Amino acid sequence: MPTYQIAVLPGDGIGPEVVEEAVKALLALEKPHPDLRFVFSEHPVGAACYQKTGTDLPDETLEACKKSDAVLFGSAGDPNVRFPDGTEIAPQLTLRFVLDLYAGIRPIKKYLGVKPLLANDPPIDYVIMRENTEGLYASRGAGIRVGDEVAIDSMIITKKGTERIVKYAFEIAQQRNGAPLDGVRRVTCVDKANVLKSQAYFREIYDRIGDQYPDTERDYAYVDAYTVHQVRRPDFYDVVVAENMFGDIISDLAAGTIGGMGMAPSADVGDQYGIFQPSHGTAPDIAGEGIANPVAQILSASMMLTWIGERHNDPEARAAAKTIDDAVSRVLQSDTTHTGDLGGKAKTKEVGDAVASEI
Numbered sequence: 429m430p431t432y433q434i435a436v437l438p439g440d441g442i443g444p445e446v447v448e449e450a451v452k453a454l455l456a457l458e459k460p461h462p463d464l465r466f467v468f469s470e471h472p473v474g475a476a477c478y479q480k481t482g483t484d485l486p487d488e489t490l491e492a493c494k495k496s497d498a499v500l501f502g503s504a505g506d507p508n509v510r511f512p513d514g515t516e517i518a519p520q521l522t523l524r525f526v527l528d529l530y531a532g533i534r535p536i537k538k539y540l541g542v543k544p545l546l547a548n549d550p551p552i553d554y555v556i557m558r559e560n561t562e563g564l565y566a567s568r569g570a571g572i573r574v575g576d577e578v579a580i581d582s583m584i585i586t587k588k589g590t591e592r593i594v595k596y597a598f599e600i601a602q603q604r605n606g607a608p609l610d611g612v613r614r615v616t617c618v619d620k621a622n623v624l625k626s627q628a629y630f631r632e633i634y635d636r637i638g639d640q641y642p643d644t645e646r647d648y649a650y651v652d653a654y655t656v657h658q659v660r661r662p663d664f665y666d667v668v669v670a671e672n673m674f675g676d677i678i679s680d681l682a683a684g685t686i687g688g689m690g691m692a693p694s695a696d697v698g699d700q701y702g703i704f705q706p707s708h709g710t711a712p713d714i715a716g717e718g719i720a721n722p723v724a725q726i727l728s729a730s731m732m733l734t735w736i737g738e739r740h741n742d743p744e745a746r747a748a749a750k751t752i753d754d755a756v757s758r759v760l761q762s763d764t765t766h767t768g769d770l771g772g773k774a775k776t777k778e779v780g781d782a783v784a785s786e787i
């Protein structure tokens with residue numbers, strides 16, 4: 429019987445609240461998937477951990493991430509707790525670099541039952557592939573500031589870094605059924621190739637990789653124009669690939685079109701490790717009230733199972749991922765199980781209980 433070690437890092441803010449519901453969903457799988465077993469171990473990370481221990485990512489936590497089969501991460505940080513240089517606590521960013529989690533996989537799906545956010549309520553089902561380890565954020569902690577006169581951060585685009593994320597994007601497209609609008613398998617390169625040399629290089633590499641996938645349509649959009657397309661014709665998109673910061677920004681806009689941050693799951697994966705956490709942050713404005721939407725975290729746990737299933741060639745883990753997705757779909761069809769961000773009144777725990785009982 430396969431048993432998977434899962435490191436659980438609840439973190440700060442709403443992290444612990446939504447992680448509890450995701451773990452509940454994973455435990456509920458025992459009935460429909462009795463051959464699947466998890467061993468959970470919980471580890472400290474984030475701003476509260478920094479205040480207590482002087483580090484936001486203890487060695488013991490990092491080791492546990494490396495030793496486990498996968499990591500379920502809530503959210504970390506607190507606008508009131510900062511490093512001496514004024515930057516916010518963000519161990520999730522550190523983990524992406526340290527564990528080389530180069531692919532930020534962000535499915536954007538509008539569920540039936542969730543109130544339409546856009547006119548005409550187009551079907552929305554695409555995946556944003558965000559490069560996670562370079563781009564503009566590679567300058568994190570390394571930019572230059574000259575007194576009160578100048579500050580510089582650089583956009584780093586490498587051949588290796590771009591090739592691997594673009595290749596991953598085309599591979600994901602092979603597993604999908606194309607864009608909702610026309611069923612065409614399509615990978616869109618979102619960049620700023622008309623202005624920046626680094627971005628023209630990103631597009632050049634995209635084209636080289638695209639040559640290896642002649643059956644997949646190539647598509648291009650400048651990031652500024654793309655934000656309009658996301659609102660006006662989201663059903664045209666299937667898979668989208670972008671540099672780190674552009675991927676970050678278009679992911680949040682995309683989440684807005686499907687019901688908000690509480691609906692956007694995410695996976696940060698590399699060739700060896702995988703961390704699964706929602707796209708949202710700690711949401712300090714609603715933390716502690718028990719009203720956060722746990723759906724993004726629960727769907728991130730489902731992505732974790734898909735990834736485990738692929739790595740271990742375990743059809744049971746893949747089937748369990750689908751069990752979670754189907755349960756979430758059913759729960760979202762009734763507005764009695766919608767949290768406040770979706771216009772409902774349900775509490776975090778009620779949504780988690782509903783998903784677990786559907787499972």
Ligand code: ATP
Nearest residue numbers: 505689690708709710711712713714720721722769
């Ligand atoms: P970070 O910088 O870590 O991304 P942030 O506060 O800028 O943190 P989020 O934590 O993602 O960004 O929150 C943005 C907004 O979305 C807030 O108003 C927050 O309440 C809301 N939000 C985020 N996640 C959820 C959720 N799971 N359920 C309900 N609302 C959420």
